[in-house]
Amino acid sequence: MDMTLNDPLLGALLDGRYRVEQRIAVGGMATVYRGTDTRLDRVLALKVMHPGLAGDAGFTERFIREAKAVARLSHPNVVNVFDQGADGTAVFLAMEYVPGRTLRDVLTDRGALSIRAALDVLEPVLAALGAAHRAGLVHRDVKPENVLITDGGMVKVADFGLVRLLSGSAAGPADAAGPADSGSATTPGMIMGTVSYLAPEQIMQTEPTDQRVDVYAAGIVLYELLTGQKPYTAENPMQVIYRHLHESVPAPSLAVPGVPPELDAIVAAATARDPQYRPWDAVELLAALQRVRRALTPEQLDAEPPASTRPTPRFATNEATSVIAAPPPERTSVFAFPPEQQLLTPPRPYNEPTPARAPRRRGNAGGNGSGGGRSRRGLVWGSVLGAVLLVVAVVSYFLSGAVYAAVPSVLGQTQAQAVTTLNGAGLQGRFVQAFSETVPAGQVISTDPGVGARARKSDGVKVTLSRGPERINVPDLTGKPLDQAKQQLTAARLTPGTTSQDYSPSVPQGSVISTSPAAGQPLPVNAPVSLVVSQGPAPVSVPNVVGQPVTQAQSALTGAGFKAALGGDQAYSDTVPAGSVTAQDVTGTAVPGSTVTLTLSKGPQPVVVPNVTGMSESAATNALTAAGFKVKESGLSLLGLLNVSSQSPNAGQSAPRGSTVTIKF
Structure with a gap:
């Protein structure tokens, strides 16, 4: 039965502006609809909180915090949030509509991806998370369901519904949500998130979580992209939670032998159970992933995973047809936090049965004791060998300590501070510079090798210092034809923006009068520049x-x-x-x-003078006036008793209309 038929929101107009048209997806906290902004006439996505949660002030606050958090981000790989509001019991977000499908859909259809395809998906995800981390935000629900892939191949991260603010971020106190998590609204005794991607510290809640929980989840996603399956599967969430706490994520190459060891190492570092051994944030994980990509050959990048990693459809058959039923996506969950002992003790039944103990042997029946002698000699030799190996391990440890050192975290430090920190670890720094939109100028963006990695002391550590945001001065386009001006903007790594028209007495029609921002103003890379084009002089x-x-x-x-x-x-x-x-x-x-x-x-046009000689005074006057002349009398007409004896000009001559004709009696 199609439950959308009973959805009361379909066809509704939220806040007098947003028309709800089609249900797209249902999540753990909200339902997502496609809708239309009737004011701006554009398609968008409407995320409406479930009515059962809308009455909970904590959930509503978290929902609103998503809008505020994402509104602070401006990144091409983050789904934009346009508006937040409430209409009766419907609390909603108005978001960018991304036509396409989720990464979960891709994995369900294809299973494991080639290494190139996996990196092509994960790198923009890490870029989006890195922008959030450097802005002081943590996603806390990174999973394939929250990664959208447009029809054109653009990757976008959605659903910052569990976002939290790092302490010390630029957000004000109103954005924090309680002491339990230094900005998190998670209630002690409750676990919120998707169990397959939860970091151990999210489960235990022993300390405030930071951006490294996103790094952990990204490592799980990378494992899934490379193998087509999650690293931990079990019959119920508690078994998965136990494995997060007590098992390391297996190397992807164990499931897909062609996966290079470098990617095994990336997954191991990102999913380390102790957060201090993970990359510091998504920016550092992205840098490590890009270093690995550069080291791989095209054959390694494009090798197709074995057919065994492809999903096997499950068929549900009826008399009329056969339907492929894909497993439902894993939703964000909120469930009771169990006692600590339950988390530390494996739940039963577990994935595999507990192996039965073999009965203790009390000796060889009918033997002469020689087996016991061999056992004792083996024990002696084993002890000697163990001691030798221990000595070798200790010597190797101290020798490696003389040659290698773990890279300490210098992220956010100045060059002088980084030198002091590195020297304290026995390492030298090689400093380079790069632009950064999020790290202030003069502070460390990243290190190579990354934080926690072993570095040879003689080689040093490459430390990248921020030059601050890269800015490009708007070129002077005055007088340039419109097409030429757009080409010049593109060449300068800026984006031609809106075009308007205005009159100009000096700039030829079709050429640029001015730009906004004005010429010489610094802008970020790819920032839009509006153009005003001349219509010529104003009338x-x-x-x-x-x-x-x-x-x-x-x-x-x-x-x-x-x-x-x-x-x-x-x-x-x-x-x-x-x-x-x-x-x-x-x-x-x-x-x-x-x-x-x-x-x-x-x-005046010339007119032929009529002949009025012999006419009476009144008749002559009427004839000349009708012809367009003025009349002047000469002599006495004796009260009209005499007739005209002569005229000037004479009859038949041409004279200008309106000129005077003199008549005599």
Whole structure:
């Protein structure tokens, strides 16, 4: 039965903004849905805490702390958290939606990976964890279920739901969650996490956990990538917990003979039961893993694991069809912390039956005692051999102590402090520098060999000091065409950002006016730079020069930033004198530099003067007015009794419309 049909959140609108559309996964603390941010119209993932936990203030605080913690991280391999909120009983996170599948899905489908593929997955995971560790955050639930692989092959770490803040980190007191774990919200007497990946100190809770619990879990994940199986399996969680506490993780090469010993050593170091023998954090583990990768041949990296490491599907058959049923993923769990004695004593039944003791032999029946003599001689020789071996071991130990020394931790120290620490261990330091986004300038980022590893005293230890964050000055792109500007940004290891447009009187259309941040500003590698591109000069008002003499009109247009041109044709105008402007082709606003074409007036259009001789005064006046002329009378008309005797201009001549015709009586 599909339980999603009864999910009350499907179709809901959380916080009036986030529409819940499809259930993706169900975990130990929350359910993840695909949804849409209706305000920004983008697809995202909604992680909603289970209703049974939402009423628990501790769980709710932990849930909210995830949003705050991940919001502090800016890393391409960490799933972004956009928002956190509550809607009734639904406490939720709005997160980046990562289309693809989990690393657990990959392992279920393929089993063990080639070494190259395993490192290609684990290295970005360690890069993400390293960024968190250097920011003072510990994930505490690293496992394949929390590693997402996009359709394009991008690896991202998700679910910082158990994140804790290291003491002394930049977070304020409100981010800490109680004294039990110096920032952890775990309650004494409870174990929280996924049992297959729990470090011993997480189980025992004898001391505050730090970033090395993530290193331990990453070592378990590496074992699983190389072998296709978990190192510890048992019938119940308590048996797995016991093995974490009392057994070392086996070498991957025991399960897959082709695994190089260097990777066996990496797994052993990362999963050391005593945290002081593990790499200090994910950054140091990543550096060690990359050194191993460089030492391996292409044949070693690309060798396919044996077919025996591939998963065997389990079939559940019914009358209609056969369905492959994969084992369910292991979820984050919260369970009661048992008494310490129960953790130290193996639970029964265990994986293998306890071997029965052989009965004690009291002598050889019917023998003459010679067997006992041989036993005594063997005991003597065994004692002698043991003593010799002991002497050799002691001598070798002291000789190795003269040649080798364990590398002490100098991470975060200045060069002077590191020199003192290394000299105290009988080692010399060879100092190099590298950029770091998280380690302040002048402090140690890493050592080679890593912390706890044996180093030859004569060789020294390579110590990498931080140069601080690498910053790239924004190049001056003013006046560069847009395509050329983008190429220059990419070449400078910056990212072309958003592009907007604006007017510019000096920058040609299509070229860059300015950048944000401005030229010369320092930015991290691959940081975005926004570009403002010119649309050319802004339009301005065109002067109205109609009616003006041509020279005056040309001066007015030139002064406003335009070009003036005379049209080839002229036009008659009853109102504009000849030689003045009667029309212009551009009005309103235009781009400066545009050409305005002027039409000059030829004055009023000539009209043929009608013949009004012999007409009465009123008739003559009406005829001339209708033809467009003004009328002037000369002489006396004797109250209209006389007719027109002559006119000037004469009838049939042409005269400008509006000119005066004189009539005489």
